[in-house]
Amino acid sequence: MMSLLQLRRYRPLTLLVIGGLSLWLILSAWPPSSARALEDETGFTEYIYNTQSDFARGVFQRTVVAASPASPTNPDQIGSVELAPVGALNRNQWRATADLPQPLSDAALVALDRYLFVVGGATSPNANEENRSRFVYRAEVVQDSGSLVSNETPYPNGNAFFQAFEIPGIDPGPDCDLLLNARSRAGAVAVPDSGGSNLGYIFVVGGSVYDQNCQTYDFSLNVVQRATVNSSGLITAWSAPDNWRFPTLDDNGNIITNPNSPDLRGVQNVQIAYVRTNAGKDFIYVIGGLSIAPGQFLQEDLYPFVFYTQVAANGNLVNPDNPTNPNPPTVWKRLNDLPFGLHSGTAIATRATRVESGVPVQKDAIFLLGGCTAINCSTLNTAVWRADVNPDTGALTWTNQVAKTSGGGAQSISIQGRQGVTGLSFNNRLYYVTGSTSTGSPGASGATATIPVAIYDDSFLLEDLTESNTYFVGTDETNDYVLPQPNRRLNASVALVPAVPPAGSTSSVNAAWIFVAGGSNESNQPQSTIFVGGVGGANETTSAVRAPEGWYYSQPFSVLTEGETSRLLALKWLTSIERPATNPDADIEVQFRAVVTSGTCRESDFNPSTASTNPSRWRILDGDPGSALRSINGENTVRLITAFPDEEIQATCMQFRARLIQDPGNRTISPKLYYFAVEKVVAARPDILIDTFNVQTVNGQFSNIVLTLRNLRNNSLAATRSVVAATGDGGFFVDLCIARRSNPSTPALTAVPPPDPNASNTALPECATVSAQVPKSAMGAGATYTVSLSDWLDAQTTGPANWSQIFAEPGIYDIGIVVDYTTFTGEDAQGRSNNRGENISPPNGIIRTIEILPPSSGINVYVPVIYR
Structure with missing residues (x-):
């Protein structure tokens, strides 16, 4: 052989x-071995995003969910994505929803998931009496209606809506030997727990305290306390290490790290913001503020200072310069000062997803609005400032060039000055919430019921909403009021909770709820009413003007077939795109990415590389290959074997994004995305x-x-x-x-x-x-x-x-x-x-x-x- x-x-x-x-x-x-089918096949079509509830799960950037269906409706259901209408808020979307356990002004309000937390506050207008709340009041939001869950039996120290958690007493420092817990005018932020089993943490910074048994009755607190919130929304623990105390600077501008130093001072009426960057880092920023000092100092001081700290994965504060040191002398780092001192304004953390070289990149910035530039509030801030956040270091870069010019550049702008104002951001919008337009203290006569709104692009530049250099709309107290009459507020607090639209709803739903809690009225009397308004829906405003363009990002979603990895055969989306002579280039560009994972489906599962060899890269779909546009009016179908002939695209998890574009010639119409569907078979x-x-x-x-x-x-x-x-x-x-x-x-x-x-x-x-x-x-x-x-x-x-x-x-x-x-x-x-x-x-x-x-x-x- x-x-x-x-x-x-x-x-x-x-x-x-x-x-x-x-x-x-x-x-x-x-033929050599290949993973790609040589012949197209017919598979099962699954309509992934089709209803309002489906679309509301996504991320909106100048887009909204709407109730409009296609005609005929089958297989479309009620729900679509449109460009956001921009204008003064629709007051019909706002109502009173519940009452606090007691009237409160100058409280802090934060949200974690579906829970609201009201921190401290003043029960009367007189700062020189023991009128501060010693509680954190917690309520649960019914996310499909915006109402609060009612308990049959009122909670002790609370009511049917709010459960009371007493703030632990803490030694405020050399100014007082008592353990104090009641306070108002504190700053507070909520930080979700990104790596553990808790819902998150609430950080409470400073505040105004009063006790006749202290040598200085009325002063600012330098204590920073953390409340741990478990998965059921209950506060289970408190922490307040000495090296967390809010910074006091010595004569050389260095932070005093001795917790027993008689020179320590506190802060109140700060502008505070929390940012989680695209590098996965959590930072807390405290900007400006008012310091009511102990007797041996000047009684009041206005701060231009900017300090920040980093939140570690275990919820502890660490110094951004050395985040691995678990016990630094101080957890705070000083950044460049503001060009002026500021208190009683608002710092609004904002986020935008910018497409850079084909890759969506999250960017973060902080807008600084309103407030007092004098201790007695004799002058109000009318400038708009923005700080761009370095995702790795947390450092801030400030600018007042915050608005677009007609030529495509940037410029500074002025807005209506307000004190006792608050605000937040959602869907690339800034909400400038209530406050007082009057100077002086307390300025209650200028209390407002309006919530002016601005919208920013992916570079954080404010859009001209009326084509007449108007960047904030909704300031007219007669025509633009939002809170139901006769309610006007200053020193109220605000928070946002995501909405969960009811399945099968035939009317327009909202993507989120804004809650405005307490505050003082025009007579400077604290109030207990909580107002709620829906945002992120087509009825947020009655304006017919639309954003010029916007993005919609779906959440990552599973595309298993019979429990197995799918082979994707085609992607389909249904549109309504008007292209009159004034809007010939209106369009919707759809992109997708797909990945095979083992049991997970989340953003981090996708490789962000744009390389052609990356199977989970973003791919552009062209539903109208015969023109320069990306979608036809009607159902678009892209057979993947035709669009990507050298690849067999398999997936257990997918995500899509859609860019809605209208020609600037007509801002009153919008392209509509009715559904997104996947044709697939088992990836046999x-x-x-x-x-x-x-x-x-x-x-x-x-x-x-x-x-x-x-x-x-x-x-x-x-x-x-x-x-x-x-x-x-x-x-x-x-x-x-x-x-x-x-x-x-x-x-x-x-x-x-x-x-x-x-x-x-x-x-x-x-x-x-x-x-x-x-x-x-x-x-x-x-x-x-x-x-x-x-x-x-x-x-x-x-x-x-x-x-x-x-x-x-x-x-x-x-x-x-x-x-x-x-x-x-x-x-x-x-x-x-x-x-x-x-x-x-x-x-x-x-x-x-x-x-x-x-x-x-x-x-x-x-x-x-x-x-x-």
């Missing part, structure tokens, strides 16, 4: 005629299994090779793909490696080579003795194919296998099998791993062993029969 080293390593390209059967082996024409693969493999002998002589192959992956027909669908028509080889043992105690063949994805089309294993071709057409999903004895060819000569020559000599023979050595069938690594029989239970092991005996001599020997 020919030795293994003498066998050829390549299959000759010849035409063989065996037993009268023509067998074409034009191997160079056989061929898996050629060795169903039966035996070598048979009769009377010690070779008689047959019994080989049956099966195409079945994971024992599931749904997970199995035909070989033709995976790689096209043609065939693949099965090779047998046959060796006779030269030493009976040592096997001549202990292993055969695995399939080699890098082998050339004509390669074969070095050990191959005989080969057989299997037609791909026979290997449908679940199909079996039996190789007959006459199908085997000599691996060297390509002639018919000469079995009498192969097994000519008596001895022990080992026979190994290799299926699809050149990986023509489109199997993945899992499928190739069993092509030598490794994962097949006995008796289908990798090596078969037979014994060939010497042929019989042909002489009969008869033994006589003896009878007794």
Whole structure:
């Protein structure tokens, strides 16, 4: 028998005629292994985002969810995305929803998930009395209606809506030896717990305290306290280490780190903001503020200072310069001062997703609005400032060039000055909430019921909303009031809670709820009413003017099919796009990305690289390839095999984004996105299994090779793909490696080579003795194919296998099998791993062993029969 080293390593390209059967082996024409289907298929269409509830889960940037359906509606349902209307808020979207346990002004309000927390506050207008609240009041929001959950039995120290948690008393420093907890005018932010089981943390900074038993009755607190909120929205613990205390600067401008220093001062009426950057870092910024100092200092001071600290994963504050140090002398770092001192204004953390080189990048900034530039509030701030946040260091870069010019540049602007004002941001909008337009203290006569609104682009530049250099709308107290009459407020507090629209709603829903709590009225009397308004919906404003363009980002969503990874066949979206002469270029550009994960579906699962080799990169879809536009009016369908012919796109998780664009010629219409759908099938693969493999002998002589192959992956027909669908028509080889043992105690063949994805089309294993071709057409999903004895060819000569020559000599023979050595069938690594029989239970092991005996001599020997 020919030795293994003498066998050829390549299959000759010849035409063989065996037993009268023509067998074409034009191997160079056989396609190599590929993961892409050569023919488009028809799959199941799943409408992923179709209703208002679906769209409300996403992220809006100058877009809103609306109730408008397509006509005819099937398969569309009520719900769409449109460009956001921009204008004064619609007062019909606002109402009183509940009452605080007591009237409160100058409280702080924060939200974690669906829970509201009201921190401290003043129960009367006189600052020189013990009128501060010592509680944090907590309520739960019904997210589909914006109402508060009512308890049948009022909570102790609270009411039916609010549960009371007492703030622990704490030593305020050398100015007082008592443990104080009641306060007003504190700053507070909520920080979600990004790595643990809690809902998050509430950080309370400073505040105004009063106690007649202290040597200075009325003063500002320098304490920073943290409340831990568990997953049920309950406060479970408090912390206030000395090195968290709000900074006091010495004569050289350095932070005093001695907690017992008699020079320590506190702060109140600060502008405070929390930012989580795209680098995954959490920062708290405290800007300006008013300091009512102990008796040995000037009684009041106005701060231009900007300090910030970082929140570690465990909820502790750390110094941004050295966040790994768990116990620094101070957790605060000083940034550049403001150009003026400021108190009683608002700092609004904002976020935008900017597309840079095809990749969406989160950017963060802080807008600074309103407030007093004098201690007694004799002057109000009318400038708008913005600080861009460095995502890695947290450093701020300030500018007053915050608004677009008609020529595309940036400029400074002025807005209505307000004190006792608050604000927040949602959907690329700034909400400048209530406050007083009067100077002086308390300025209650100028209390407002309006909430002016501005909108910013992806570079944080404010848009001209009326094409007349108007950047904030809604300041007219007669025509633009939002709070129901006769309510006007200053020193109120505000927070935002995401909305969860009810399924099947036929009226326009909201994406979030804004809550305005307490505050003082025009007579400077604290109030207990809480107002709520819906935002992020098409009815947020009655204005017909729309944003010029905007983005909508879906949340990542699962695209499993029958619990398996999907192969995506087509993406579909339905639009309504008016293109009159005034808006010829109105359009919707849809992009998507897809990824295969193991049990998760989140933003971090996607690789942000734009490289063409990145399977989870953002891809642009073109529903109108015959023009420069990206969507037609109506249903758009992109067959992925056509759009991306060199890829088979598989996914367990997907995300899409849509850019809505209108021509500036007509700002009163908007493109509409009605649904986004995915056509998909199970991401099936061929898996050629060795169903039966035996070598048979009769009377010690070779008689047959019994080989049956099966195409079945994971024992599931749904997970199995035909070989033709995976790689096209043609065939693949099965090779047998046959060796006779030269030493009976040592096997001549202990292993055969695995399939080699890098082998050339004509390669074969070095050990191959005989080969057989299997037609791909026979290997449908679940199909079996039996190789007959006459199908085997000599691996060297390509002639018919000469079995009498192969097994000519008596001895022990080992026979190994290799299926699809050149990986023509489109199997993945899992499928190739069993092509030598490794994962097949006995008796289908990798090596078969037979014994060939010497042929019989042909002489009969008869033994006589003896009878007794």
